Amino acid sequence: MQIKIGKVIQCLRKERNLTQEQLAKFIGVSTPAVSKWESGNSYPDIELLPLLADFFNVSIDKLLNYKIDLSEEEVMKIYKELESGFARIEIDLSTEEPKEEFRQDLESVKKLSNMYIEKYPKSYLLKLRICSLYQMYSYKFGKSELNDRVKETMNILEDIVRNTDDIQIKETALIILSNAYCMLEDYEKAELYLNMIHKSIGDTSVNLAMIYLKQNRLEEAEILLQNKLFSNVFNISMDCKGIINVYKNQYKELKKKLENRNFNKNAIEREMEYIKNKLLGYANLSLEIKKMLSEDKGAFFSMYMDYMELSLIFLFFNMKEEAKKALYSLKEILEKYPIHESLDVSQMRFFDKVESKNLYTFNIYTNLLIVLNDDSYNELREEPIFKDVIEKILDMEKMLKNKE
Numbered sequence: 001m002q003i004k005i006g007k008v009i010q011c012l013r014k015e016r017n018l019t020q021e022q023l024a025k026f027i028g029v030s031t032p033a034v035s036k037w038e039s040g041n042s043y044p045d046i047e048l049l050p051l052l053a054d055f056f057n058v059s060i061d062k063l064l065n066y067k068i069d070l071s072e073e074e075v076m077k078i079y080k081e082l083e084s085g086f087a088r089i090e091i092d093l094s095t096e097e098p099k100e101e102f103r104q105d106l107e108s109v110k111k112l113s114n115m116y117i118e119k120y121p122k123s124y125l126l127k128l129r130i131c132s133l134y135q136m137y138s139y140k141f142g143k144s145e146l147n148d149r150v151k152e153t154m155n156i157l158e159d160i161v162r163n164t165d166d167i168q169i170k171e172t173a174l175i176i177l178s179n180a181y182c183m184l185e186d187y188e189k190a191e192l193y194l195n196m197i198h199k200s201i202g203d204t205s206v207n208l209a210m211i212y213l214k215q216n217r218l219e220e221a222e223i224l225l226q227n228k229l230f231s232n233v234f235n236i237s238m239d240c241k242g243i244i245n246v247y248k249n250q251y252k253e254l255k256k257k258l259e260n261r262n263f264n265k266n267a268i269e270r271e272m273e274y275i276k277n278k279l280l281g282y283a284n285l286s287l288e289i290k291k292m293l294s295e296d297k298g299a300f301f302s303m304y305m306d307y308m309e310l311s312l313i314f315l316f317f318n319m320k321e322e323a324k325k326a327l328y329s330l331k332e333i334l335e336k337y338p339i340h341e342s343l344d345v346s347q348m349r350f351f352d353k354v355e356s357k358n359l360y361t362f363n364i365y366t367n368l369l370i371v372l373n374d375d376s377y378n379e380l381r382e383e384p385i386f387k388d389v390i391e392k393i394l395d396m397e398k399m400l401k402n403k404e
Contacts, residue, residue: 085109097142
């Protein structure tokens with residue numbers, strides 16, 4: 001068994017906010033000696049172990065067997081346990097608060113999350129996974145508790161950013177932290193944390209694929225490029241949504257100007273029509289790419305969300321009939337490919353080498369119902385298609401619960 005006492009000493013030292021020099025002075029060794037322990041280049045003499053244990057107020061056994069980190073498999077086991085707990089919590093859509101009969105369950109899963117964080121304070125991957133669950137299921141805490149939970153998550157994330165040596169964990173934490181500040185409408189901090197992420201000079205996957213080709217490692221090249229294409233579909237979708245939001249804000253600003261007689265009405269109306277057409281073009285671009293690549297297996301690319309967002313865009317422009325058509329398409333996707341059923345991405349011709357693992361039992365139906373409860377849908381509420389979509393989602397949510 002590999003002895004990791006140097007790493008243990010480093011963790012215990014950092015927990016107490018001590019420098020290597022301060023620890024060395026207390027133990028009676030040189031600062032370079034402590035540095036060598038922590039880097040694993042040497043070990044402390046056996047006679048120093050009682051002194052170190054006494055200094056850190058731990059047993060010698062703990063000093064030698066201290067649990068620094070969890071394996072990825074151990075983290076995922078805990079993650080799935082907590083995720084299934086959050087997934088069971090039901091929300092009252094009229095109040096957007098947890099249903100009374102599920103409040104105790106919510107408290108239990110929160111306590112369990114905190115217990116794991118306290119038990120494994122140096123498992124930054126576990127902390128990151130728990131924070132991602134808090135963000136994913138933020139609506140399950142209810143409006144009254146949301147801000148407190150967001151702030152709690154931010155404290156954990158800031159601890160990760162300060163202390164982890166793993167770049168991927170750190171930068172993922174920075175992204176979630178930025179999202180949390182956005183939720184609190186502190187956009188300066190949100191931007192600050194995003195700018196802390198290392199910007200890659202370029203994507204090396206195509207270069208790597210070319211190397212594989214030169215070496216006749218054809219399957220490896222195919223797997224690499226298919227996975228890149230698969231992730232790029234989602235990136236294109238997110239970029240289109242971002243551009244759509246830019247144009248929506250521009251359209252709103254022009255609408256305000258239209259009410260001011262100091263501006264040229266015809267010029268503003270022309271600009272509004274131009275922006276409207278561009279916005280609708282980007283909405284359709286994302287959909288058409290997904291349609292073409294999925295070959296009528298739209299559930300793989302979350303196209304139900306695209307159709308829901310498209311219906312909201314049409315309502316934004318008072319295009320009621322088009323909004324209804326988008327809801328028809330949403331209903332059709334839900335009927336063909338229930339969200340709760342396990343989907344194998346490799347069924348798609350263009351992505352037969354892609355493995356996509358579903359790590360959570362996230363109930364997307366509740367999210368769809370929350371969106372449909374928004375005031376934006378008020379003028380469609382009495383339409384048969386709107387009622388049909390609601391009924392379909394409720395039926396499928398019931399099927400999901402029965403499956404559990």
